[in-house]
Amino acid sequence: MRAGLYIVFVFLIIISGHAMSRAQSITINNDLTFGDMFPGVPKEVPKYTAGSAAEFHVSGTAGSELSIEFTLPTYMHMNGFNMQLVFPEDACAMDSSATPDQSSPGYDDIDPWHPITYRLGFNGLTIWLGGMVIPKIVQIPGDYTATIVLTVTYTGN
Amino acid sequence: MKKKLLVLPVLILALVLFGSPGVWAQESGIIQATATVLxxxxxxxxxxxQFGTVTPGINKAVDKSSVGFAGEWLINGVAGAEISLDFTLPDSLILVDSTVGMRVNFSSTDASYSDGTGNQATPTGVINPNGPSAHDLGPAGDMTVWIGGTVYPSISQTGGDYTADVxxxxxxTGS
Structure with missing residues (x-):
């Protein structure tokens, strides 16, 4: 009887720890917003610009290592028309400190085109992404959109 | 017996939870990139x-305010937006079907514009057509640009119709 309870107890501990590891989640704090654009005039949104740069917050087990991967579009679209969208190789930044600072992030100039490995802090991890749009001189007016996907995975380390 | 009853569910749970590691550990977040093109x-x-009839040896000027003779462009875009204006000016008018030229010149005050607050006689401002400049479109998104110039026919200027692209x-500008 005691042995059985012991096994259950150990297992609950394992489950408990496991359940904590599973608690990772991504919160979308801000879309990547370029606002109004003139045809023929490229526009950049720096990753440091609060309210315009994309912002994700990842929460989970503090200290856990994550693999972070973007799926990035190369065009924005509207009714069959497209507009070139560029993400430079330093367009991403992140901060896992207790007080994330978008203007001076702890880990800066990251290439969003390749998987990134980083550890969650006690307050999780905040990720920012900037980009640039290059409208043509005769770009058709209207509202253009594109989807950006962020996927995070525990590495187990 | 009781032990067995406890161990079995433990094993089943362990298999369920640890049988496919990695699947549970992935999370995705989706955002939109948005932009509004004007x-x-x-x-x-x-x-x-239009310089009209020109007499050899006598220079002839057309003022930018001269209705029906000055060159005129109509521009439309986003209200209040700043635009750059860049003239490509000829240095000569060319006799049709020949290589004979007649000198033409554009002074630093030979162009003007209205953003809707002026007209050809009293424009909003003067433009130097010999270099680029930047001005704002009017409240309705309009701008009219006028240009004058001076031709310098030689005494022995060959007769005929002369033209050039302006x-x-x-x-x-994005501002």
Whole structure:
């Protein structure tokens, strides 16, 4: 009887720890917003610009290592028309400190085109992404959109 | 017996939870990149710069305010947007079907514009057509540009019809 309870107890501990590891989640704090654009005039949104740069917050087990991967579009679209969208190789930044600072992030100039490995802090991890749009001189007016996907995975380390 | 009853569910749970590691550990977040493209610029050459009949040896000027003779362009775009204006000016008018030229010159005050607050006689401002400049479109998104100039026919200027292209290129500055 005691042995059985012991096994259950150990297992609950394992489950408990496991359940904590599973608690990772991504919160979308801000879309990547370029606002109004003139045809023929490229526009950049720096990753440091609060309210315009994309912002994700990842929460989970503090200290856990994550693999972070973007799926990035190369065009924005509207009714069959497209507009070139560029993400430079330093367009991403992140901060896992207790007080994330978008203007001076702890880990800066990251290439969003390749998987990134980083550890969650006690307050999780905040990720920012900037980009640039290059409208043509005769770009058709209207509202253009594109989807950006962020996927995070525990590495187990 | 009781032990067995406890161990079995433990094993089943362990298999369920640890049987496919990695699947549970992935999370995705999706955002949108958004942008609103404003209307494009349009420009129409509305009136040619016409010097009319020119007498050999006598210079002839057309003022930018001279209705029906000055060159005129009509521009339309986003209200209040700043645009750059860049003239490509000829240095000579060319006799049709020949290589004979007649000198033409554009002074630093030979062009003007209205953003809707002026007219050809009293424009909003003066433009130096010999270099690029930037001005704001009017409240309705319109701008009219006029240009004058001076031709310098030689005493022995060959008779006939002379022409040349005068090009105005406009673009949003983004401001």
């Amino acid at each position: 209307s494009s610029l349009t420009i129409i050459g509305n009136h040619d710069l 090009i105005l290129t406009v673009a949003y």
